[in-house]
Structure formats: C-alpha cells, structure tokens
Amino acid sequence: MAAGQWLPITLLSLLLFSVAAQYQPTWESLDSRPLPAWYDEAKVGIFITWGVFSVPSFMNEWFWYQWKGNKNPAYVEFMLENYKPDFTYADFAAQFTAEFYDPNQWVEIFNASGAGYIVFVTKHHSGFTNWPSKYSFNWNSMDTGPNRDLVGELAKALRSKTKIHLGLYHSLFEWFHPLYLQDKANNYTTQDFVNTKTMPELYELVNNYQPDIVWSDGDWEASDTYWKSREFLAWLYNSSPVKDIVVTNDRWGKEDRCKHGGFLTCSDRYNPGKLQPRKWENAMTLDRSSWGFRRNAQLSSYLTIEELLETLASTVSCGGNLLVNVGPTSDGRIDPIYEERFRQLGTWLQVNGEAIYKTKPWSHQNDTVTPGVWYTSRKDDEGNLLVYAILQNLKTRPIVLGAPNPTDSSTTVSMLGYSGNFHWEMQGDSMAISVPPITVDKLPCQWAWVLKLTGIVN
Ligand SMILES: *[C@@H]1O[C@H](CO)[C@@H](O)[C@H](O)[C@H]1NC(C)=O
Numbered sequence: 014m015a016a017g018q019w020l021p022i023t024l025l026s027l028l029l030f031s032v033a034a035q036y037q038p039t040w041e042s043l044d045s046r047p048l049p050a051w052y053d054e055a056k057v058g059i060f061i062t063w064g065v066f067s068v069p070s071f072m073n074e075w076f077w078y079q080w081k082g083n084k085n086p087a088y089v090e091f092m093l094e095n096y097k098p099d100f101t102y103a104d105f106a107a108q109f110t111a112e113f114y115d116p117n118q119w120v121e122i123f124n125a126s127g128a129g130y131i132v133f134v135t136k137h138h139s140g141f142t143n144w145p146s147k148y149s150f151n152w153n154s155m156d157t158g159p160n161r162d163l164v165g166e167l168a169k170a171l172r173s174k175t176k177i178h179l180g181l182y183h184s185l186f187e188w189f190h191p192l193y194l195q196d197k198a199n200n201y202t203t204q205d206f207v208n209t210k211t212m213p214e215l216y217e218l219v220n221n222y223q224p225d226i227v228w229s230d231g232d233w234e235a236s237d238t239y240w241k242s243r244e245f246l247a248w249l250y251n252s253s254p255v256k257d258i259v260v261t262n263d264r265w266g267k268e269d270r271c272k273h274g275g276f277l278t279c280s281d282r283y284n285p286g287k288l289q290p291r292k293w294e295n296a297m298t299l300d301r302s303s304w305g306f307r308r309n310a311q312l313s314s315y316l317t318i319e320e321l322l323e324t325l326a327s328t329v330s331c332g333g334n335l336l337v338n339v340g341p342t343s344d345g346r347i348d349p350i351y352e353e354r355f356r357q358l359g360t361w362l363q364v365n366g367e368a369i370y371k372t373k374p375w376s377h378q379n380d381t382v383t384p385g386v387w388y389t390s391r392k393d394d395e396g397n398l399l400v401y402a403i404l405q406n407l408k409t410r411p412i413v414l415g416a417p418n419p420t421d422s423s424t425t426v427s428m429l430g431y432s433g434n435f436h437w438e439m440q441g442d443s444m445a446i447s448v449p450p451i452t453v454d455k456l457p458c459q460w461a462w463v464l465k466l467t468g469i470v471n
C-alpha cells in the first residue's frame with residue numbers, strides 16, 4: 014500500500030477513537046451526558062433491600078455494624094439473649110435460605126405496582142454479594158446461604174416477563190473488609206481495596222447483568238479519586254454494553270452527592286417540596302424505620318396507601334422519581350403488607366397514570382390555597398397544556414384551587430376515571446370546582462383523586 018493511503022485511514026481511526034471516547038473522567042464531561050429519557054418518564058421504581066441482614070431481621074440492615082462496630086446495646090443484648098456466645102455475623106449467612114424465592118412471583122408483584130424500574134441490592138455494606146462474584150470468595154449467595162444467583166434469576170424473570178428496567182444497587186465501601194480498613198488507615202493514599210474488590214466487582218456486575226441503572230452507595234468516607242468512580246463512569250458511558258441506556262445516581266464519592274452524576278438522590282427519603290433544577294429521586298421506605306425487613310415491625314410502622322400516594326404526588330410534582338423500598342424476608346418472601354401497598358399503588362396508577370407517567374412539572378408544584386394539592390402537567394397531541402391536580406381528599410366542597418389561571422368559560426375540569434366535566438366558577442382569584450355527589454360504585458379510585466384541567470394559561 015502506498016504511503017499516501019495511510020494518512021486518511023489513520024485520521025479516520027483517530028476520529029472514530031475520539032467519538033468512542035466521548036466522555037472524559039471529569040465531572041464537567043460526565044455531567045454533560047443527557048439523562049436517557051426512559052428514566053424520567055417511568056417516575057416510579059421499586060428498591061429491594063435483601064441480604065444476610067434479612068436473617069436477624071432486627072432493627073435494620075446495619076445490624077452487623079451496630080452490633081460489632083458501634084456496640085449498640087440493643088443489638089449486643091439481642092445477640093446475648095438469642096445466640097451462643099461464639100456466634101458470628103458470618104454464621105447468619107447459612108440461614109439466608111431463600112427457599113421461597115420465586116423471581117417470577119416477585120416480578121408479577123412489581124409489574125402490578127405500575128413501577129417502570131427496580132433497583133436490586135446486589136451488595137450492601139457487609140460485602141456479601143447476591144451474585145456469584147469472582148471477587149467475593151465464599152461470601153456470596155452461590156457459595157453460602159441460598160446457593161443461587163439471586164441477581165441473575167431476578168434479571169432473567171424481569172426481562173422475560175416485563176418491560177421493567179433492571180437497576181442494580183452496589184455499595185462502594187464495606188464496613189469491615191481488611192483491605193478497606195487498611196486503605197482507610199493509610200488515609201486513602203493506597204487503593205488496594207478499590208483495585209481488587211470494588212472496581213472489579215462493578216465491572217463484573219455491568220458486564221454480566223447489563224443493568225439499566227447503576228445505583229451506587231457507600232460513598233461518604235472517601236473521595237471519588239480514591240474510588241476511581243469517574244473512570245468507571247467514563248467507561249460506563251463510552252464503551253460498556255449499556256452505554257446508551259444506562260442511568261446512574263450521585264453517590265460516587267464524599268464530595269459528589271446532590272451535585273454530580275446522573276440523577277440526584279441527595280439524602281435517603283429526600284423530598285424537598287419544591288421544584289429542583291436537576292432530575293432527582295426520592296429513595297424511601299414503606300417501613301418508616303428500616304430498609305431491610307424487620308420481623309418485629311408493627312402495622313403503624315408502614316406507610317398507608319394515602320401517605321404513599323401523597324409522597325408520590327409531591328415527588329413527581331417537583332421533578333423527582335419515587336423509589337419505593339421493600340425488604341424481602343430471608344426465606345425469600347415479599348411480606349403481604351408490602352404486596353398490598355404495591356398492588357394498591359398499581360390500581361391507582363391504572364386510573365391515574367396519565368397524571369404521573371411522562372409528565373412534566375408545572376409552573377406551580379402545589380396549590381396556593383388548598384393544602385395537599387400537587388400538580389403535574391403534559392402537552393396533549395395538539396400541543397395544548399393539560400394540568401393535573403392530585404387531591405388528597407374530596408371532603409371540602411367546592412374544591413378551591415388558587416394556582417390555575419383559567420382562560421375563560423372554555424376551561425374544563427374533569428376527574429380521571431370519571432366521565433363528564435365539573436362545573437366551576439371564579440371565587441376571588443381562585444377556581445371553585447363543584448364536584449357532584451358520586452356514589453361509591455362510581456368513584457374511580459379509593460384514595461387521591463386527580464382533576465384534569467384544560468385551557469389553563471399559567
Ligand atoms: C404487567 O402489567 C400489565 C398492566 O397491568 C399487564 O397487562 C401485564 O399482563 C402484566 N404482566 C405480567 C407478567 O404480570
């Protein structure tokens with residue numbers, strides 16, 4: 014080949030290379046990646062917190078750390094009273110039996126909830142992996158406990174039966190890993206733990222299971238330079254098998270939360286109550302005080318469906334997604350209280366999904382007069398604005414809304430799932446909406462009703 018022919022080929026390959034390596038491992042570059050649209054459109058996800066902590070199933074999933082790290086008296090006493098003196102945390106793994114774990118049944122429940130994605134805990138801070146990781150010898154769900162690939166089985170059931178997106182949760186740090194403790198003692202000037210555990214494991218997870226979300230956690234003790242997370246994200250966005258579809262969160266290093274990454278999770282149960290400039294997620298629990306299943310939880314500890322729906326409305330109104338947590342039992346069941354909430358949520362979304370999925374925040378997030386009314390909006394096929402007012406109750410009549418500014422008498426108000434328009438008139442600066450008496454059998458849903466408004470000018 015003549016020398017002259019080399020040049021264009023070299024230029025071409027250089028060009029291809031620079032296209033492939035679009036994102037650099039800097040936040041400026043990584044944050045410039047547009048968030049794949051499916052995530053914002055889905056609005057609702059289910060978080061699944063499951064692991065060896067589901068065996069003691071006491072207080073919360075930080076059991077090992079509270080017992081051995083903090084020496085919290087409640088946990089120390091629980092162990093003294095119920096276990097032999099030489100019982101170790103690792104001994105709980107054998108009792109992580111998962112004999113009732115039926116991924117198809119789980120997936121049917123998740124699907125019935127109306128969720129568009131799940132986030133499954135693959136490794137919490139104990140380091141136990143719910144998949145047969147090459148980097149977690151004898152401390153994984155294949156070698157110990159269930160003797161199954163919990164992640165793989167769920168991924169398969171989800172993908173064969175539904176269109177729900179698979180997200181994977183992974184903890185960067187581990188409470189008691191000797192290499193981590195050594196790096197920490199060295200003020201993070203060494204990276205043995207990151208090089209031999211955290212990063213190989215993350216690449217393995219992505220290559221094996223091709224998640225649509227990588228939901229990172231355990232970020233708060235060290236910087237993203239120590240964790241090498243910017244390098245990981247550059248690979249994830251440039252050349253991983255999920256580079257075009259994957260979405261990430263913000264927990265990549267102690268300086269990053271609420272600032273950098275894909276969507277922002279900020280703190281657990283984050284729900285700011287006002288519009289946020291960036292896409293965010295409210296990761297919250299149905300059991301008010303724990304992510305992992307608690308055997309001794311009382312009914313009052315669980316959010317009611319009314320509370321869950323108000324949380325959903327306030328979250329989506331302010332531009333967030335709602336990630337609702339379930340803690341399965343160590344034998345692999347989704348407790349009926351969780352199942353009931355998920356099915357209730359699903360029946361509500363069947364009627365009112367139009368006010369949630371693919372919506373955009375409106376100019377007002379909540380009403381200016383009536384408390385507990387949250388708004389969302391969308392454009393109809395002709396480009397006209399539709400405004401949805403999500404009400405927590407129908408007790409006060411008329412319903413007075415101070416935020417919407419109607420055009421004229423052509424402005425309509427109706428209720429999702431109910432036919433016909435409602436009469437309204439101005440009462441000062443507010444719309445006073447007369448909801449007719451609706452018999453119980455005609456009520457479109459039992460909790461949180463949605464008014465749909467057309468011809469709104471603000
Ligand atoms: C998932 O939910 C949709 C909507 O309710 C339903 O049509 C479909 O049959 C469900 N699929 C499974 C596998 O449960």
Ligand SMILES: *[C@@H]1O[C@H](CO)[C@@H](O)[C@H](O)[C@H]1NC(C)=O
Nearest residue numbers: 195196197198199200201202
């Ligand atoms: C880590 O930092 C602390 C506080 O700055 C210092 O006292 C300690 O000697 C450092 N340790 C190492 C191993 O560098």
Ligand SMILES: *[C@@H]1O[C@H](CO)[C@@H](O)[C@H](O)[C@H]1NC(C)=O
Nearest residue numbers: 286379380381382383384385
């Ligand atoms: C609307 O929400 C804001 C912020 O959460 C709150 O301060 C205000 O009281 C709410 N308005 C009403 C009418 O409840």
